[in-house]
Amino acid sequence: MSKAKRVGILTSGGDCGGLNAVIRAVVRRAREWDMEVYGIKGATQGLMSRPVESELLDMKRVSGILRYGGTILGTVNKGNPFAYPLSDGETIDRSQEVIDGYHQLGLDALIGIGGDGSLAILRRLAQQGNMNLVAVPKTIDNDLGATENSIGFNTAVSVAVEALDRLTYTAISHSRVMILEVMGRDAGHIAVSAGIAGGAHVILIPEIPYDLDKVCDRLMNRALRGFNFSTMVVAEAVKTPSGEPVRYTNSLGQTLYGGIGQYLGDQISTRTNMESRVTILGHVQRGSTPSPLDRILGAAFGVAAVDLVAHKQYDRMVAWINREVISVPISEAIAQYRAVDVQGTLIRTALGLGTYIGEID
Amino acid sequence: MSKAKRVGILTSGGDCGGLNAVIRAVVRRAREWDMEVYGIKGATQGLMSRPVESELLDMKRVSGILRYGGTILGTVNKGNPFAYPLSDGETIDRSQEVIDGYHQLGLDALIGIGGDGSLAILRRLAQQGNMNLVAVPKTIDNDLGATENSIGFNTAVSVAVEALDRLTYTAISHSRVMILEVMGRDAGHIAVSAGIAGGAHVILIPEIPYDLDKVCDRLMNRALRGFNFSTMVVAEAVKTPSGEPVRYTNSLGQTLYGGIGQYLGDQISTRTNMESRVTILGHVQRGSTPSPLDRILGAAFGVAAVDLVAHKQYDRMVAWINREVISVPISEAIAQYRAVDVQGTLIRTALGLGTYIGEID
């Protein structure tokens, strides 16, 4: 088997800080191994297009990109090739088109950057289509268990802490309860880290049930002790105490899900005489200038991913464990989901600070 | 008439960046004139309380505060003493309590920091109760016509531009239309400044009617020219094209007003095949670390306000005109509302950049 000469790279799923650092590192490292790097546009969408949408990436193209948010390659977080959505609501299998695209481009390997969902799809494609895949973990939710850190999480936390700092000043000025809703589709990692770093008095995450009376007690107790304000961080995945998702009706009359922050604000204002305000942080968590840590992770992962390709160690994901980059089988990586550890240091720290973080036995 | 010896200071209305710089400057300047400064808590609420809620402010107390958001004195943006809200929905006149509070505290003068609404109320109190008032303009909306700059505006714009920068990166990554809803209850100044500085492709403000088809044309035209993303800034005061306020129903089943950003996102997604996402920036615009300009304004206004008190030039507001601090009668200041000048340099600049900013003849 000959040396890998042509490597594709794509970013898949939601964008985040640090993706461009990976792309830059891959291009720089590939030069040492005499490999060409093709950037695939819009995740698997680019491989499905004819001609394949891609771009030969050289040093000039990636110069400076490590300090920009998002991904220069574009990404999508829908469009699973195995169940590609049609306009009539039906889906079709377009996986073979992706595989054909890979081979038409003459790739020897593909570096895929994504979270567990994206990596599972990419792996299935790789197995079906004889593609040589190396994976790089990214998810602002940091819920991939096989790696201590995934790209994007630290940047998202930084943006959330900055917002919480700002909300604290206005909370104090107006004697209010300020609620910050942060990302976290399943896991509460951003909420816990940002809540501790930003000094939140209540942190609600999907991993721990909560009691609205206890939340209100905590807030009123602060007022009794002379603190006229409070701040709360809640992960978007948190549901009502009874476990129902929150619902609201938009200006078009459509029923939509989401809005736990607003729900909590409404409940608190109804149950206490405290004024509350809600901020939904949203997509600014993704597009910020990448934090130093996400750039370092990106650089280390990018270099290591190319080295895996050079050594033909395919079907593996790079991971960060004990301050070192290692690699693990992708199959193993996507099987290990990491929720917030309810017995872990961060939850103990939050409790130790007197934060209300839900009903823990 | 003897020298002013005891000065009160209060912050009224919504908080913003730069208030603490005024408070610090007042305390530092008052020392030179041998005046004592009493900080009144919670705007006129503090003067209504018995005993009056206030605090003698010395140099230690104000050390370092110029770099913190909000106001160390607290503020309220409800509770007009002439129509004070009761729990049953009725209102009563509590103006005399405020006036009595001023005299009980033995104040020779009061420095009131607020926007047009707050300043009108403070002036009415001053006239009715023989209070010596000097005013300092603050409003993130920057709609006080008598001064080129009011405290808080520049900080709010900075936060909005930072958010727009971040949203641009994620817009590019996902080929989306990103809509940023910024503050601006009546005027569109934040939206115009942030939109130009952040490179928005559409800016909508209450001063200029708009056409949704034209908005969509602008966005689709960009896509045709190869730009797969767009960003929009909209002031919260913008209504539907027909002039109706936007309405939605929350999780408690209550009908609420607001949400122009979401309305526009829904409309664009319905009328085009473009994906949109909405971010409501909210209170982070108020609580951010004050910008250099708001701190300089705060310092200059604070020093000048004390000098007005020292020279017994009451019933006047400090103002920033042509790089100098001057003073104007409060009556005149609150009579001059400044909307965005549709013929002005900024609107011409936005148009010159190719931005859609509504239907201008």
Add this chain to the structure above:
Amino acid sequence: MSKAKRVGILTSGGDCGGLNAVIRAVVRRAREWDMEVYGIKGATQGLMSRPVESELLDMKRVSGILRYGGTILGTVNKGNPFAYPLSDGETIDRSQEVIDGYHQLGLDALIGIGGDGSLAILRRLAQQGNMNLVAVPKTIDNDLGATENSIGFNTAVSVAVEALDRLTYTAISHSRVMILEVMGRDAGHIAVSAGIAGGAHVILIPEIPYDLDKVCDRLMNRALRGFNFSTMVVAEAVKTPSGEPVRYTNSLGQTLYGGIGQYLGDQISTRTNMESRVTILGHVQRGSTPSPLDRILGAAFGVAAVDLVAHKQYDRMVAWINREVISVPISEAIAQYRAVDVQGTLIRTALGLGTYIGEID
């Protein structure tokens, strides 16, 4: 005379925040007038090269650049074409090469962005060589008298204030005098604005003589009143009290000029028992993400400059006066130097805050 169709643009002198916003605005506005824009590389150096070093700038090329520091065109702050330095220390006149370059490129007009030195050279070239010149003012020193604001100043002040905030915290922690040396080759504008916004206790600028004993008195007086720390801002152009420039000898044994910050630190430590530390802010003042104000100025100036070209109003500079962009003859603009106004609002504000700012009658 026919319509201008091909416009060159160059950036000259030290780089700063906001240059790219001008370039972007010029390209966007030129499209409306059907003009082509050629970016000249490295100021007049690009016009001297054969072939001329330039690049046709389109919308893609300038997309997103408004948020990056520096200039995508490159710049030099040496290499006056009328006295071009040779390696032997002699100079020659290369002005005709620049002029020839302009005509070889077929330009109808040139938009030159620079400070007073650069603009004087460009104007001389234009007059000698029949070039149609429109000027845009930029200088972090803000010493061009014909415009209230020049591009780059506000960004530099923001960086300096951020540094002063950080130094204040460490000053407090260690009971030190922290000295921040900021840019300002002739004028003290950055020092005054940053000093006020950052709460400095001593501000030294070239426009005002100072007395080292008074500086030390001010610092010791603070210590007596219980403040164990102080911060100072000094403009790099400040000399020793006797008017001598500061000198030091580097590791190569060469005598160099500069280092007023270190001089002051040494003097203070020698004359008092206070510990001092010095930070020379340097080039980070130039390369920071442009502030919102510098981007707005850049956009407004860029649009207005193209409009001047379109209307054949040459030999003029755009300027910002009273919240409007106007234009003035370049000859007039470069004749008006603006030092810090010793009687102005900012100096009065600094004095009002109790800052030592030198010996003012």
Add this chain to the structure above:
Amino acid sequence: MSKAKRVGILTSGGDCGGLNAVIRAVVRRAREWDMEVYGIKGATQGLMSRPVESELLDMKRVSGILRYGGTILGTVNKGNPFAYPLSDGETIDRSQEVIDGYHQLGLDALIGIGGDGSLAILRRLAQQGNMNLVAVPKTIDNDLGATENSIGFNTAVSVAVEALDRLTYTAISHSRVMILEVMGRDAGHIAVSAGIAGGAHVILIPEIPYDLDKVCDRLMNRALRGFNFSTMVVAEAVKTPSGEPVRYTNSLGQTLYGGIGQYLGDQISTRTNMESRVTILGHVQRGSTPSPLDRILGAAFGVAAVDLVAHKQYDRMVAWINREVISVPISEAIAQYRAVDVQGTLIRTALGLGTYIGEID
């Protein structure tokens, strides 16, 4: 043995981001255990003073401090009580005064926050004077081997990366070599992390010898490939290639050590025709708003330190290993110095990116 009721806390050595987060966490956690917390002023200096300089810390006092740089308790990085410097240059042993201060204050335990030097002194005092010591590691150099992270490092790296980003833009604009000198008295951790995250082309650290010709080759090679600029990061502890410390003569004629950045700039300009500029980052690395990670570490360490006191586990240091807080004997902690691992992931990453990082076999 009765329950600990009164705990002292002090910060020792250079200040940094995250110290206040520890202090806040200690106060909040102590409340749960019914302990009083006394903040000692100026490290061991406060215990030497009579009366002891200390302050009872309650929740109000520590409210909000987690977002401020430095330490509210003050610190010193000289004044070893075992060899206390006198004005005549001699030293005396004042250790017993510190010990007496501890007992006079009626402390049951002392939480000492410091680096290896400070902790060694505190431990010696504790052993000699029967003091119950619990240690918290902080050092921007991150050279304590017993913990993966020490407080202050991440914040310092963030400031350095921000500076490098800014210098890169101005480097590009002026075709220069920009040299950033960062802190790191013995170890190169800040330089390595900031250099990778900021995209530096050369990183020099004390752990790895370097060759000036190779540095110049690297820079000229970039120029040959069309990159007209380069950035370098150098740790302050780096010496000349021959191992000599750098020397210069200040304006008072004194010979001083330091200035490796300037040395390198002078050498590069002499050996190549490239223009270089040097920035010495200095104390802004210490005083910045603490990064989220330093706040989280601070919170976790503070809670854990109080719990160690509560369980009378003295003579131990809290440490961060594998995402958990553990504790280790102080003796062990101060014995483990951590230099940059020349075989580790970060050095391999830098090499993989093509960075020149010195002469590695």
